[in-house]
Amino acid sequence: xxxxxxxxxxxxWILSASWFWKIIFVAVLLKKYRLAMIKSSxxxxxxxxxxxxxxxxxxxxxxxxTGMTCAACSARIEKVVAKMEGVEEISVNLATEKAxxxxxxxxxxxxxxxxxxxxxxxxxxxxxxxxxxxxEDKLQKEKEIKTLWIKFWVSTVFAVPLLYFAMGSMIWWLRxxxxxxxxxxxxxxxxxxxxxxxxxxxxxxxxxxxxxxxKAILNRSPNMDSLIAMGxxxxxxxxxxxxxxxxxxxxxxxxxxxxETAGVIITLILLGKSLEAVSKGRTSEAxxxxxxxxxxxxxxxxxxxxxxVPIEDVEIGHIIxxxxxxxxxxxxVVTEGNTSVDESMLTGESIPxxxxxxxxVYAASINKNGLIRFEAKKVGGDTALAQxxxxxxxxxxxxxxxxxxxxxxxxxxVPIVFVIAVLAFLAWFISGESLVFSLTIFIAILVIACPCxxxxxxxxxxxxxxxxxxxxGILIKGGEALxxxxxxxxxxxxxxxxxxxxxxxxxxxxxxxxxxRTDLLQLAASAEKGxxxxxxxxxxxxxxxxxxxxxxxxxxxxxxxxxxxxxxxGKKLLLGNRKLMKERSVDLTGLEQESxxxxxxxxxxxxxxxxxxxxxxxxxxxxxxxxxxxxxxKLKSMGLEVAMITxxxxxxxxxxxxxxxxxxxxxxxxxxxxxxxxxxxxxxGKQVAMVGDGINxxxxxxxxxxxxxxxxxxxxxxxxADIVLMKSDLMDVPAAIQLSKxxxxxxxxxxxxxxxxxVIGIPIAAGVLHLFGGPLLNPIFAAAAMSLSSVSVLTxxxxxxxxxxxx
Numbered sequence: 001x002x003x004x005x006x007x008x009x010x011x012x013w014i015l016s017a018s019w020f021w022k023i024i025f026v027a028v029l030l031k032k033y034r035l036a037m038i039k040s041s042x043x044x045x046x047x048x049x050x051x052x053x054x055x056x057x058x059x060x061x062x063x064x065x066t067g068m069t070c071a072a073c074s075a076r077i078e079k080v081v082a083k084m085e086g087v088e089e090i091s092v093n094l095a096t097e098k099a100x101x102x103x104x105x106x107x108x109x110x111x112x113x114x115x116x117x118x119x120x121x122x123x124x125x126x127x128x129x130x131x132x133x134x135x136e137d138k139l140q141k142e143k144e145i146k147t148l149w150i151k152f153w154v155s156t157v158f159a160v161p162l163l164y165f166a167m168g169s170m171i172w173w174l175r176x177x178x179x180x181x182x183x184x185x186x187x188x189x190x191x192x193x194x195x196x197x198x199x200x201x202x203x204x205x206x207x208x209x210x211x212x213x214x215k216a217i218l219n220r221s222p223n224m225d226s227l228i229a230m231g232x233x234x235x236x237x238x239x240x241x242x243x244x245x246x247x248x249x250x251x252x253x254x255x256x257x258x259x260e261t262a263g264v265i266i267t268l269i270l271l272g273k274s275l276e277a278v279s280k281g282r283t284s285e286a287x288x289x290x291x292x293x294x295x296x297x298x299x300x301x302x303x304x305x306x307x308x309v310p311i312e313d314v315e316i317g318h319i320i321x322x323x324x325x326x327x328x329x330x331x332x333v334v335t336e337g338n339t340s341v342d343e344s345m346l347t348g349e350s351i352p353x354x355x356x357x358x359x360x361v362y363a364a365s366i367n368k369n370g371l372i373r374f375e376a377k378k379v380g381g382d383t384a385l386a387q388x389x390x391x392x393x394x395x396x397x398x399x400x401x402x403x404x405x406x407x408x409x410x411x412x413x414v415p416i417v418f419v420i421a422v423l424a425f426l427a428w429f430i431s432g433e434s435l436v437f438s439l440t441i442f443i444a445i446l447v448i449a450c451p452c453x454x455x456x457x458x459x460x461x462x463x464x465x466x467x468x469x470x471x472x473g474i475l476i477k478g479g480e481a482l483x484x485x486x487x488x489x490x491x492x493x494x495x496x497x498x499x500x501x502x503x504x505x506x507x508x509x510x511x512x513x514x515x516x517r518t519d520l521l522q523l524a525a526s527a528e529k530g531x532x533x534x535x536x537x538x539x540x541x542x543x544x545x546x547x548x549x550x551x552x553x554x555x556x557x558x559x560x561x562x563x564x565x566x567x568x569x570g571k572k573l574l575l576g577n578r579k580l581m582k583e584r585s586v587d588l589t590g591l592e593q594e595s596x597x598x599x600x601x602x603x604x605x606x607x608x609x610x611x612x613x614x615x616x617x618x619x620x621x622x623x624x625x626x627x628x629x630x631x632x633x634k635l636k637s638m639g640l641e642v643a644m645i646t647x648x649x650x651x652x653x654x655x656x657x658x659x660x661x662x663x664x665x666x667x668x669x670x671x672x673x674x675x676x677x678x679x680x681x682x683x684x685g686k687q688v689a690m691v692g693d694g695i696n697x698x699x700x701x702x703x704x705x706x707x708x709x710x711x712x713x714x715x716x717x718x719x720x721a722d723i724v725l726m727k728s729d730l731m732d733v734p735a736a737i738q739l740s741k742x743x744x745x746x747x748x749x750x751x752x753x754x755x756x757x758x759v760i761g762i763p764i765a766a767g768v769l770h771l772f773g774g775p776l777l778n779p780i781f782a783a784a785a786m787s788l789s790s791v792s793v794l795t796x797x798x799x800x801x802x803x804x805x806x807x
Contacts, residue, residue: 058088058102061110065092065099066123069212070224071455072414073122076216080120084108094452095459099124121212121219145277152270155205159260159267162198165191166260188254192243195259199236206232206266222414224451228269230418231446231779232262238439256436258443265447265783272787276452276794293364294385298329301373318376322367330363331378339370391477391724392470402458402483402747409755413451417762421445424766440779444765448782452790453757457750460797465743468803473711473726474736481722485706485740487687491635491733492666492678492700494692495646495653496534498710499660499730500622502693504534506542507603508619510594518548520616524608526551527566527573531558535606536575538620561647561670563606574609577649579668581607586614599651602659622656629660631730636661638734641686645669645677645700674700691733708733735805746800750793757789 068074074092077099081090086107092099101113110126117124165182178184184191203210206228213229216222235258245253300307301319314320314330322328328341340352343365352368355361361374363383380386425442429435462479469476476482493499509517525543528536529550543550555567562583563576574584578595581588586609588595595605595617603619632642643664646653653667666677678700681688690697690704698720701707709721710728725732761782770776 059105060100060102062127063099063101063110063114063117063124064127065097065117066125067212068092068094068097068122070094070451072221072223072451073216074455076120076219076221076223077117077122080116080221081113084113084116087113093459094455095463098127119219120221121215141277145274148270148274148277151205152267152274155202155263155267155270158198158201159263162195162202162260162263165194165198166257184254188246188251189243191254192246192257195239195257196243199259199263202263202266203232203236206270209266209269222418224414224449226414227417227446227449228265231443232265234439234446235259235262235265235443235779238436258439261443261779264780265443268780268783268787272791275787275791276456293327294383295327295329295364299323312380314376314379316376316379319373320376322361322372322374324367324369324371326367328361328363328365328367328374330376331383332361332374332376334359334361334372334374337370337372339372340368342366342368388470388475388726391475392466401480402744402751409454413449413454413758417445417449420762420766428767437776440776441765441767443779444777444782445762447779448761448765448777448786449758450754450761450786450789453750453754453793456790456793456797457754458747460794461743461746461750461800464797464800465739465746465803468800469736469739472732472735472805474732474739474805475724475726476736476739477722477724481706482740482743484687485689485723485737486744488640488689488706488737490641490643490681490686490688492643492645492681492688492690492704493632493662493730494674494690494697494700495644495648495656496622497693498691499628499644499656499662500624502534502622504538504604504620504622506538506618507621508598509616510591510619511616512591512614515610515615518546520608521546521618522548522551523568523571523573523610523615524575524606524618526553526568527556527564527575529553530556530566531564534622535604535620536564539606539618560672571610572612575606577605578607581609581614584609584612586612588614591617596651599649600655602652602655604648604652624656624659625728625730627730631733632661634731634734635737638737640737643681645674647671672699675703678703689733689737691730693728708736732805738805739803742803743800746797750796753796754789754793757785761785761789 065074065077068077071094074094077092078090081087081099081101084103086104087101088104089102090099099117101110103110103113114124114126165178181187182191182194209225209228210233213223213225213227216226238256239258239262242253242256245256294311296311297308298311298314298318299321300309300314301321306321311329319335320329320332324339334355334357336357338354338356341355341361342352343362355370355372360377361372363378363385378384381390421442424445425438428441429438458479462482465482466476476485496502496504506521509521511517511520521539521543525540525548528539530553531537551568553566553568554570555565557565559565559576559580562580563574566573566575574580574586578588586607588607591607591614595607598605598617598619601621603621605617605619607617608615635642641664642662643666644653644657644662645666646656647669648656648667650665650667653665657663657665669677674697678688678690682703682705688704689706689708690700691708691710692698692701693710697709701709701720706723707721708723708725711724711726723736725736765777765782767776
């Protein structure tokens with residue numbers, strides 16, 4: 001009869017367990033669907049509550065959050081702040097312990113947001129914008145790690161003898177000698193009091209689990225500390241009841257002492273938290289290295305005298321002296337002296353760069369061998385280093401879309417675990433098992449559950465991945481960009497300044513209608529003197545090299561995508577491509593074959609016409625970068641389609657494309673049409689990355705799924721891009737994709753482990769194995785497993801530190 005009842009109970013238990021996981025899955029989907037519906041309705045109904053309004057300038061601030069222990073904490077903060085009037089978006093990162101909030105200052109204030117976070121049981125503070133914060137943050141982290149290790153060792157000192165006295169007599173094969181006065185059979189009260197004395201310091205060392213855990217329960221936002229607090233409290237209360245029974249003469253109650261369970265659980269959790277803190281510190285090493293690069297002082301020249309001042313006191317316009325071996329304190333332009341500068345901290349390029357008067361220098365780069373003076377142009381948070389640090393910090397604090405499901409689950413996790421623990425306790429107790437057995441199940445479930453692993457799975461990998469990229473001069477602007485990059489299947493390269501050096505030279509001068517070669521070059525150079533186009537610059541440089549005198553330009557008009565129109569000495573000149581000549585009805589007879597020949601050699605022919613008659617062609621060639629062909633070959637070997645886009649004529653473009661191995665060429669594309677060409681590729685179902693360096697590339701960079709800007713390019717292009725390559729080495733393009741794939745692979749591994757650990761661990765703790773004759777999970781082993789789960793996720797993320805890009 002008992003076996004039938006047990007069999008039926010097993011069937012009901014298995015059925016209820018399967019239904020339980022189905023209910024969780026449905027709840028998560030409903031939550032996601034409900035959020036989407038609410039967001040959609042708020043977008044449509046502007047008068048009702050908080051809604052997204054594109055006419056509002058939302059302020060974005062970063063706050064330092066204290067008191068978080070697991071993903072349930074970050075989910076709770078996001079939930080309470082998101083409900084506030086005027087808050088558009090909030091993202092809380094457990095790994096960095098920061099929250100990024102976008103809010104409407106007309107409807108709420110930062111102080112109100114901080115107050116709401118503090119009411120939820122956590123600390124919130126603004127991050128100060130000064131260099132000293134770097135050292136303060138480092139010292140705070142080191143202090144936190146030291147405190148955790150002290151607590152762990154204190155608890156260990158008492159947990160070891162506690163476990164020895166509690167379990168030693170049971171492990172007969174070790175034959176541990178128990179002092180006679182503490183023999184549980186002879187002196188059970190002495191035995192019980194000794195355990196209480198040893199447990200009290202352990203509980204004191206882990207007091208934070210109780211203060212934070214129970215406070216979170218009172219705030220209706222239970223977290224990991226709540227699970228630990230409830231589990232160990234249950235063990236301690238039951239043990240204290242057993243002590244009371246012993247004092248009443250029930251010596252058999254000595255079997256009900258579980259002080260060692262609570263003590264060892266706290267000790268193991270403290271060990272896990274200590275290892276977790278150390279690992280989390282290692283994930284942000286890259287940003288700390290960047291922050292530590294900036295010098296603390298600068299030598300300023302005033303009235304011919306040298307003054308050493310704190311870096312904070314340097315102002316724009318100050319003349320700064322830098323001696324050999326010193327770090328350059330701020331960004332500026334060299335005014336006097338020659339030297340070579342190591343800029344590897346910015347670009348990852350180890351070869352020093354020669355600097356002379358007029359050349360830019362950057363903060364934290366190292367002056368190698370010459371004495372220079374330079375004028376400060378950018379200071380404080382405006383320097384290139386400060387901007388890189390800001391970009392990397394924002395990227396590390398962002399969330400990838402892949403983390404959304406984990407975030408939703410984290411919000412429900414602790415309440416669900418508590419419900420499972422209660423149901424399992426009741427199920428076993430009702431089925432006829434003892435109170436001690438059922439309590440063991442209850443404690444094991446509470447202790448083994450680990451929302452930390454879920455919360456750390458994504459941000460730690462992103463922190464290490466983006467930090468590692470920064471070390472190699474690959475700046476990825478956020479988690480979304482990092483995730484999207486690994487899906488790219490088509491790369492579009494701009495030609496000039498990206499595939500080529502962007503510094504063209506004059507190669508051929510062909511004249512017509514009796515004009516002299518020197519006169520043609522003089523007219524063309526004079527016309528182009530006011531142009532910023534690279535081809536025009538090459539013609540000007542050629543004229544300067546031949547010491548030609550520039551003529552006065554009376555009128556100047558640029559014709560985008562075609563050329564220029566000028567008036568010199570009463571002559572109306574047209575300089576540009578074949579399209580311009582045909583539009584203005586200029587007869588090209590006799591020069592078209594020459595033009596085709598030059599274009600076939602990869603040169604760009606520029607036509608010059610005077611008063612409606614063709615005067616000649618000046619051919620300009622742009623040298624292909626040394627790394628271009630190697631990078632394109634690598635991308636093609638990775639299975640990616642590679643295309644080139646340019647405003648040059650088709651023959652010139654195809655000649656360059658042939659040199660570097662590109663098959664698809666988009667030629668004669670006007671600057672404003674580049675984004676449309678990217679859009680056409682996307683309409684073919686392709687995930688497109690655009691690589692460019694100029695202002696005219698910015699719309700295409702923004703249109704592409706991923707915009708990649710070359711670091712030598714313009715600020716506008718870099719602002720529009722998702723990834724910035726600090727060097728002009730195209731090998732960093734496949735390296736960025738490789739880094740993205742490695743990071744996303746690591747995130748998936750972490751999420752698989754985090755979800756898998758909980759999906760497998762909780763049922764085992766609930767006694768599923770015991771149903772089929774297997775072992776019952778001891779709460780102590782559950783605590784060890786829980787501690788190791790977070791550490792394993794962090795350790796796996798740290799494997800990304802071994803990443804090496806293609807070279």
